[in-house]
Amino acid sequence: MNPLLRLWHHATDHRRRIVFAVITSILNKLMDLAPPLLIGAAVDVVVRQDDSFLADAGIATVRGQVVTLAVLSAIVWILESIFEYLYAVAWRTLAQRVQHDLRVEAFAHVMSLDQSVFADASTGSLMAILNDDINQLERFLDRGANEILQVAVTVLVIGGGFFVVAPDMAWWAVAPIPFILVGSMRFQRLLEPRYARVRERVGDLNATLAGALGGVATIKAFTAEPREIARVEAESQAYVDANDEAIRPSSAFIPLIRMAILFSFTAILVLGGFRAIDGTLEVGVYSVMVFVTQRLLWPLTELGEVFDQYQRAMASTRRVLDLLYSAPEIVDGPLRLDGPVRGDVALHDVRFAYPDGGVVLDGVDLTVPAGEMHAVVGSTGAGKSTIARLLLRLYDVTGGAVTVDGIDVRELHVTDLREQFGLVSQDVFLFHGTVADNIAYGAPGASHEEIVRAAKLAEADEFVAALPQQYQTVVGERGQKLSGGQRQRIAIARAILSDPPVLLLDEATSAVDNETEAAIQRSLAHVSQGRTTIVIAHRLSTIVAADRIHVLDRGRVVESGTHDELVSTGGRYAKLWAVQTGQPAVDLTT
Template sequence: MFLTVLLALLSPVRPYLIQLSVDKYISNDLMRMLLTVTILQVGLLVIETVVRFFFSYLTNLLGQSVIKDMRVAVYKKVVRLDLAFFDKTPIGTLTTRTINDIEAINDIFSEGIISIVADLLMIVAILGVMFYEDWRLTLISLSPFPVLIFATYIFKESVNKSFHRVRNAVSALNAFVQEHLTGMVVVQAFSAENREYGKFRNINKDHRKANVDAIFAYSVFFPVVEIILAISLGLMVWWGANKVLNFEVTQGVMIAFIMYLNMLFRPLRILADKFNTLQMGMVASERVFKVLDSNEYIADNGTKTGEHMKGGITFDHVWFAYKEERYVLKDVDFDVKPGQTVAIVGHTGSGKTTIISILNRLYEVQKGTISIDGVPLADYRLDALRSRIGVVLQDVFLFSGSIYENITLRNPAISREQVEQAAKLIGMHEFILQLPGGYDYQVMERGSTLSLGQRQLISFIRALLYDPAILILDEATSSVDTESEMLIQHAIDKLIADRTAIVIAHRLSTISKADKIIVLDKGEIKEMGNHEELLRLEGFYHKLYMMQFKKAESQI
């Protein structure tokens, strides 16, 4: 801001020195004084150049510092949002918020508010000097200004609308590309390349049109500014020439006014553009702050560490809905004693996976309470709760990086010896050693270089290492072949022996050994008991058994 004021004060000095040179020193043939003033002007030009350098450098440095901090703040917020936010927000849109929109906020500092203040101060300083020198000549010169102000307003509104469409089109492009690159297997498997290409062309066409509309506004506005400048200069010369001839205005004043007008119109040409840059930065900041101000996160106000957690689980009349009143779980009520193995069965969409999601506090329930060892989930610290619950999901996600990093999730507290020991227990140690680099083998994005079964085995090692009090297996062996299942079955039995386990599985071997089986249908518990008890009831479980398990049992 100091440099902004300094630049505004320096701007009118050089034209004034030229005026002084023409009127006093050239007219009176004072060459020595003229040389002094010329040296002074060169020095002034050097000073102004240095000030402009530091002004430009510091404003951009400020912008980059702000967006660095904002990106960290946004990402910190995003990783703490609950999964309901991600269920309804496209990943590409969040990518746009974190990268493109925050980059637009940088423009607020580098080309926006500070530059606008600098230009406005310079305009005020130049106008002040012009009115001081000759107010009548100034008014004649600025008579076309109302037309310029009107044209600037029309330009600002037109470009602002176009820029809004550009930002929305960029967001749509990012979301489309991210989604389709991730799902490219489906696109190619169903020969949908041409259809999806057509959709992309339409989105890209919208993006192009929005940009072209903005370009059209620029193409009209800048020539209009040049024409108005030419008219101002013409009026000034027409009126000023008569005054010079009548010795009412000096030649130096006329030359200085030509410079003043050029200096005045230079910021005015781009002032409207800078206002639009500022507006777009504000629009982008609104979108970013919408993420930062989102209250869609799991409140972490608990104090319990769960260090001595035994694993007793209580669902007390729990109701849960992903959307408003469309309940996925309805009055779910059951107890699991520490060390018990509970299997949850039911048709697809019955709410099995939802139970483990709310147990992990990935979502908050609408009614009822969930407790572990008699302590409500909200009383546990979120990180402590989740560290005491091990999860092996059906759809295993692996990050880009080594197998070792994927197993430990870059936790420095876990040694390589512990990883190898857990891998041996699962039966994966030899397989990993056969890979190029062994545990340092680089897994591609989403683990595409490994089979689904191998990815599940790696996630199982991950769960073993964290030594959880409660183990959740979400159909963890559903995509593993018989040989691989045999490799981990012994480890599963050993792992769940001294801890509570909740198993969602379709395989007879896993369910039949459970201490308790919960049968879900459309979010409600229909039956509960062990394998033999439920078969004797000849109800929902018996029906599922006959449909899904009898054939498998006969094959065994």
């Protein structure tokens, strides 16, 4: 379906505004086309006087006819100005409302999409849709839509009027229009894929810029600035080249239209002049035809720019609507939770494979009774973090089932499920805001006292108190003003404040020093009491006190037991423990 029709079907809340804007644009153009007719009537009065058209209409005196024309001109100009004001406000307001609603709706939809979308699509390409593409549509609605309407009204009204007053001459006036319209449609088809490539290049450029800005510390550490500048230059040049491919044909459009207009205007000027000299065409009608021919055809020169703007907007609209109508695979189940769960968590013969990868989990059975602390350990790539993603239902299992209190998570409303978990991950994400804002992110209505209590339990209060504005200190984008350990403790405070039945720690201490690890361990000992705690760990020293430890290897649970039991059996866990405690080297492949 044409993107414009798709937008019409989608924008149900804005249809009244659209209709009003269209009507005011049409009325403005009708008033704009009236002055040439009044000029022709004035010429008719001066030349024919008592035999003029207005005299036949019942206005006897020549002076009365002139005054009548003056009054009509004033009315037309006033109405034209009123309708111009109305359509300008209507289209601009519509453009702002549509872009606002589309951006919010698209962002809300992006938030509902599966985690796999964010793994496959770059942040830059999504930003290009949410920002650049929607702005492109806004610019078209702000100006281009009105211009297309007014050109169409001009062609219909003046072309129709020509056939009424001088049908034999009208053909010369409208002859170029079919060629211009056919040429416009051909240009439209020619430009459409070119502007689609322009939008793609914008996404690539934004992705490169976002990646470079996000990794600026790494870039500087490896003195890779010249390489990154070269990458940005290459992507920017690709964007320029894509625009060049669209600019050249679109720029040729207006000169070709001018040639068609020259043909038609010359024909009316010469042939109409001959008829006026012969007396077979009224002078007033001739003057109107000469003047109006330009009014009829000259606006068509703007079709090049308008179609250029239209194609850019439609390419953008298609991308926005394609995003909006992309359906998430992870949808809400039919069951709602009335309150917190007990915290019984289990994986039953769970199998999982990422869409573009091999098998990650292959028949995992794991049970965590409510209130206990269980740990999941294993070497890199064993599938530990995948278990966390399945518990939060960021992905769905490809086989088996994940249950909470005996209920398959696919049966639960997604929001209800995720509210049962408090996540502290290795890669802590802090938002650009204050320390208090970030701690209260999971409980936005929390009081300052509650925020401070959570920070104390997470052993974060001491360093927060030393910050310049304490809890009102802005942490910077992604928490760049804080150390890794400080970010981790704020993340723990955030999880504590949300008070979830199940605490999920995904490598929460893998990137901190020993002192910070000890502080985090103390805080976890407090917060894990009375709630189910699942620790996904690389450092085995952090999970020695766990009620049960599950060892993953190649997607399967190969061992389960307490720390002492697993060390005494001499299996996979014992070998990992030996490596981390500095004992003689062991072969982990056996």
